[in-house]
Amino acid sequence: MMMMSNEQEGEIVCLEKSSVLKGRKLIVGMCLTPSCREMLTWTIAKIAQPGDHILVLHLTSSLCGILSLYQGLCKLKNIKMELEIVKGGKLKHVLVEAACSHRASKLILGTKWHFSICSRATALGRYCVKRLPSTCMVVIVENREIILNKKGKLQLLQVSSMHLINHQSSSTQIMLKIPPQICTNRKVLTCRNLSVLQQVESISVDRPYSKFSFVELEAATASFSPTNLVGRGGGSEVYRGELQDGKLVAIKCLNQGGLQAEEELLTEIEINTCLSHANIVSLTGYCVEPAHLILVYDFLPEGTLDDHLHGGEKKLLAWEVRYKVAVGMCKALEYLHDGIPQPVIHMDVKASNILLSHDFQPQLSDFGLAKWAPKRPMYIHCNDVVGTFGYLAPEYFMYGRVNDKTDVYSFGVVLLELITGRKPIDTTRPKGEENLVIWARPLLDERNLDKLVDPRLGSTYNVCQMQTMISAASLCVQQSSQRRPQISQVLKLLGEDNNGKEEGLSSLQKHGLGVSMDSDEEEGSHFDGSPNYRDHEADIRTHLALAMLGVDANDDAVSESSIDYSSTYLCSTYLEDYLADRFSLPVSFEDH
Numbered sequence: 001m002m003m004m005s006n007e008q009e010g011e012i013v014c015l016e017k018s019s020v021l022k023g024r025k026l027i028v029g030m031c032l033t034p035s036c037r038e039m040l041t042w043t044i045a046k047i048a049q050p051g052d053h054i055l056v057l058h059l060t061s062s063l064c065g066i067l068s069l070y071q072g073l074c075k076l077k078n079i080k081m082e083l084e085i086v087k088g089g090k091l092k093h094v095l096v097e098a099a100c101s102h103r104a105s106k107l108i109l110g111t112k113w114h115f116s117i118c119s120r121a122t123a124l125g126r127y128c129v130k131r132l133p134s135t136c137m138v139v140i141v142e143n144r145e146i147i148l149n150k151k152g153k154l155q156l157l158q159v160s161s162m163h164l165i166n167h168q169s170s171s172t173q174i175m176l177k178i179p180p181q182i183c184t185n186r187k188v189l190t191c192r193n194l195s196v197l198q199q200v201e202s203i204s205v206d207r208p209y210s211k212f213s214f215v216e217l218e219a220a221t222a223s224f225s226p227t228n229l230v231g232r233g234g235g236s237e238v239y240r241g242e243l244q245d246g247k248l249v250a251i252k253c254l255n256q257g258g259l260q261a262e263e264e265l266l267t268e269i270e271i272n273t274c275l276s277h278a279n280i281v282s283l284t285g286y287c288v289e290p291a292h293l294i295l296v297y298d299f300l301p302e303g304t305l306d307d308h309l310h311g312g313e314k315k316l317l318a319w320e321v322r323y324k325v326a327v328g329m330c331k332a333l334e335y336l337h338d339g340i341p342q343p344v345i346h347m348d349v350k351a352s353n354i355l356l357s358h359d360f361q362p363q364l365s366d367f368g369l370a371k372w373a374p375k376r377p378m379y380i381h382c383n384d385v386v387g388t389f390g391y392l393a394p395e396y397f398m399y400g401r402v403n404d405k406t407d408v409y410s411f412g413v414v415l416l417e418l419i420t421g422r423k424p425i426d427t428t429r430p431k432g433e434e435n436l437v438i439w440a441r442p443l444l445d446e447r448n449l450d451k452l453v454d455p456r457l458g459s460t461y462n463v464c465q466m467q468t469m470i471s472a473a474s475l476c477v478q479q480s481s482q483r484r485p486q487i488s489q490v491l492k493l494l495g496e497d498n499n500g501k502e503e504g505l506s507s508l509q510k511h512g513l514g515v516s517m518d519s520d521e522e523e524g525s526h527f528d529g530s531p532n533y534r535d536h537e538a539d540i541r542t543h544l545a546l547a548m549l550g551v552d553a554n555d556d557a558v559s560e561s562s563i564d565y566s567s568t569y570l571c572s573t574y575l576e577d578y579l580a581d582r583f584s585l586p587v588s589f590e591d592h
């Protein structure tokens with residue numbers, strides 16, 4: 001029998017391999033919550049019988065994820081790396097025991113403590129030095145180091161002298177961090193950035209990016225002059241730069257001072273090596289130096305969608321452009337989810353990560369939080385919820401569950417922004433209107449164009465496209481992730497891919513609706529907002545939306561109770577009337 005606990009939901013799942021407990025090996029999946037301890041007690045008291053063997057399994061998936069980043073480098077250097085979970089009480093005892101039992105030649109430790117030289121880290125170092133044989137060197141690393149030899153004498157060394165330390169392995173030594181205020185010589189390559197650089201070089205081996213020196217980037221930006229500063233993110237500053245060959249680039253300087261910047265840089269480069277798409281920003285190169293972690297991208301002169309929709313200073317974003325942005329982003333996500341051998345979840349789809357070229361072609365940027373997608377219909381569990389409030393899918397926000405539908409939800413929020421011109425969270429709005437999805441949901445159900453559509457657009461939009469976009473948005477922001485369509489289905493709904501019309505038609509025919517559509521009727525040809533538009537396509541696409549709902553509802557993975565029928569209701573009510581009226585077709589959506 002195998003039992004795993006679902007920490008966030010507080011439920012215990014028992015997977016019984018065989019109904020008869022013969023062989024008597026019980027595996028208990030254990031995390032550190034009280035409900036897990038309760039589960040273990042229950043297993044011991046109620047399930048296990050004398051002679052049984054209980055194996056307690058603790059999965060450290062986040063650490064495994066980080067270690068997998070190093071696989072390339074280890075392979076390159078022909079190094080074997082293993083993860084070992086050790087049991088024990090005090091850290092110092094565990095460390096010494098492990099070093100002795102493995103006959104380690106070096107015990108290398110990182111530290112997050114900010115300490116003075118006479119602090120706890122020194123004490124830990126001294127403890128280890130005393131108890132370990134002289135064949136084992138103790139090294140504590142962070143930024144700059146001090147070597148503490150056996151006699152307790154302090155000697156200042158630079159990390160570039162690491163090889164020197166390696167040659168002295170006969171004498172036991174400790175390296176300690178100097179607190180930041182004592183660090184004066186910033187030119188020394190830190191251990192950390194050295195390892196980041198090695199990893200970058202190993203993961204980008206198939207796609208060599210330009211490796212810029214900081215001096216080159218200084219020259220490109222007039223010494224990072226404030227006039228070239230184009231934007232600030234949560235952990236970065238972005239400058240416009242011109243390279244020697246005249247190419248314009250965006251230079252993103254990650255704020256140093258933590259693992260986060262390193263992880264972002266490595267993830268961005270690792271994932272970008274697998275990507276090439278017209279709607280995804282191209283990474284040109286990087287700069288990794290002692291005090292600098294920098295990413296260099298193609299420069300997109302029109303800035304972000306966020307600036308255009310909510311910036312205030314920009315010209316009104318025309319409907320035509322809004323629709324183009326929606327389709328372009330949908331294509332980028334379809335490429336990530338379905339178009340590459342190892343699919344990717346972006347994890348931070350939002351208006352400020354959608355950049356616009358001179359002709360307003362959208363490009364998705366910022367892969368620092370991206371993840372390799374799990375196989376459908378599985379999801380991955382994330383303990384840290386990162387991303388942007390207002391765009392986070394409910395199951396991710398509440399339970400840390402991630403799969404491709406996480407991006408679909410965020411994309412739905414972007415569609416709502418394009419339709420309404422409102423921000424996802426706007427605390428200046430009256431009560432009840434602050435959260436865009438909550439405010440929009442009943443209006444989407446009613447198809448209340450008067451209230452939904454950005455008042456700045458007036459009547460300058462294509463009603464057919466607006467209806468389609470509203471259908472897509474209402475499907476994408478559904479509470480239940482299983483009920484959300486896959487992004488490829490959303491792309492069919494929005495059209496503008498070559499197969500959209502035919503697939504839309506064939507789907508209608510499959511559902512017994514023989515609707516003809518003029519082949520010369522080009523989508524987007526009516527921009528006058530007139531009520532006399534011929535909008536067969538909108539009907540077809542909205543019907544497709546319903547077909548999707550039907551498909552998902554039959555999915556075994558969807559339990560009855562998890563289905564939110566409200567949007568089925570909203571689409572069908574609208575469509576039954578509409579199709580019956582337009583095409584004199586008796587339509588009933590009961591079957592779907």
Ligand SMILES: Nc1ncnc2c1ncn2[C@@H]1O[C@H](COP(=O)(O)OP(=O)(O)OP(=O)(O)O)[C@@H](O)[C@H]1O
Binds near residue numbers: 234237303
């Ligand atoms: N390739 C680019 N071309 C032009 N401008 C860019 C480019 N990349 C980023 N910018 C500008 O820099 C700003 C900051 O970008 P960055 O990706 O660091 O942050 P963000 O996505 O806005 O926020 P966060 O990092 O918190 O998610 C953007 O809002 C945009 O104005």
